[in-house]
Amino acid sequence: MIRADGRTLALVALVLAVAACLPLTGSAYWLSLGISIAMYTVLTTSWALFSGPTHYISLATAAFFGVGSYTTGIGIEYLPYWALPPIAGVLGAVMAALVGLATLRLSGVYFVIFTLGLAELVRQVIIWFQNISGQKGIYVLTKITEAQIFWQLLGLAALVYAAGWAIGRSRLGFALRIIGDDEEVARHSGINTARAKVALFMVSGAAAAVVGAVLAPRFVYIEPSTAFTPMLSFQVVIMALLGGTGRLWGPLVGVIPFTFLWEAISASFPNQTTLLLGVSFLVIVYLLPRGFVGLIEGTRRRMRAREAFA
Amino acid sequence: MRTDAPVLSLRGATKRFGGLVAVNDLDFDVAEHEVMGLIGPNGSGKSTTLNLISGALPPTSGGIALRGTPIENLPAQEIARKGVARTFQLVRLLPSMSVLDNVRAGAVFGHRRRWGAEAETHALRMLKLVGLDRRAHAHTGELTYIDTKRVELARVLASDPEVLLLDEWLAGLNPTELEEGIALIRRLRDDGRTIVLVEHVMDAIRSLCDACVVMSSGAKIAEGTPDEVLSDPEVIRAYLGDDDDA
Secondary structure, three states: OHHHHHHHHHHHHHHHHHHHOHHHHOOHHHHHHHHHHHHHHHHHHHHHHHHHHHOOOOOOHHHHHHHHHHHHHHHOOOOOHHHHHHHHHHHHHHHHHHHHHHHOOOOHHHHHHHHHHHHHHHHHHHHHHHHHHOOOOEEOOOOOOHHHHHHHHHHHHHHHHHHHHHHHOOHHHHHHHHHHHOHHHHHHOOOOHHHHHHHHHHHHHHHHHHHHHHHHHHHOEEOHHHHOOHHHHHHHHHHHHHHOOOOOOHHHHHHHHHHHHHHHHHHHOOOOHHHHHHHHHHHHHHHOOOHHHHHHHHHHHHHHHHHHHO | OOOOOOOEEEEEEEEEEOOEEEEEEEEEEEOOOOEEEEEOOOOOOHHHHHHHHHOOOOOOEEEEEEOOEEOOOOOHHHHHHHOEEEOOOOOOOOOOOEHHHHHHHHHHHOOOOOOHHHHHHHHHHHHHHOOOHHHOOOEHHHOOHHHHHHHHHHHHHOOOOOEEEEEOOOOOOOHHHHHHHHHHHHHHHHOOOOEEEEOOOHHHHHHHOOEEEEEEOOEEEEEEOHHHHHOOHHHHHHHHOOOOOO
């Protein structure tokens, strides 16, 4: 098992190293696609760190992402850029802690609804502020290039994988798997279930906020409707489910095909994106209930069984 | 053999669900190395009492103390860490994990916390104790009913509890399994564990318990050795009804 982990780790490092060369191709199209993949990889993998083992479906990604974007948008006037992603991370973690403490005692569906409402709530608050100040959106003007954004996202992805790997090996990771299996057993075994869940939710909230902060310069102009789009939260869930949340690398195998699919949908049917997002969600849930991870492991198991009989 | 201070004591423990008094002003003590049977007809409040002790439910009033420290207001995870471990009336395993990982859960997070190789060795030792060491790497879905109960017992034992709460651990076993089950609990008793067991199987109560508390409609109606309480007219009436009713 440890050898398999080492292999996975080496593979991830190799993929990251190859991916880091992407800007050298000089193609703006591929770089832009690479940024999307890197962004969704971080968002989806960090989402799955929490939601994978606990089965709590969070739709708060957009809330953390938007808070991160606004951290850069507002902060860039006062602070150097490099200070902003860490600040966004702290804000994301604090927000996740508050939300977590308030809602993680609730079971399943209440948590989903609350997290969906959270992005909307923060968005409305910002709109309200803007109505008072008379300002519509914020210009984020920096000298940061696309390639720099891409590398930052790759670094963040490496960080998220490292965190996921460490958590998987820790008491916290074991506690979360127990919580996901049976919360009652977890509590009676001596696990502080609220604390474990909040801790992981903070990791995923911080990561999403940092992604928002890193991407803000790319948008140039940010306003609440783009920074807090609920579409983002749903995309992350769909990609994670498509890949499968049982393994750390699972979300990645969902992100890559979905980014291409999404690219095709946005290019060919710009007015039906929401509809097609919904359809793809249904198809994924019906055909691949456990994602590509489930498909791959199911096939492996069948092959092993066949070998055993042969 | 008994030391003076009880390991577990309940004083006036009461649980109300709206108008229903499930546990009514219950007092009893469990001494070190003692096996205490909690018996009574269905619906008399035995399982609720275990839920109060383990922290699954908070008592409405009254006190519960573990070695003199009040635990009645603590959440279940704190009570577990202080050394009260329980099995569930309907077996609860961790379905996505192997037998060994199920037991490791107890070893890692329980009263005495272990990690890494130490936790694994300890979990294997507990599996051996319940006779399941050969199935350590099996999936929980492949187990027979009694083996699922063994896994749950091993998980609970792995936390090195001060008090073990067994909620109808012998229920639903066939006669052969029942014999094995009773022998297993007798081994725990001989190891000097302190156990509270809720049980319906009279053979088990007679052969395992040092003392019994009999409950009826939420209240304690008798206390003493198994032979004493089982011949008590009030206990017989609680189980079988009055002559008039018959």
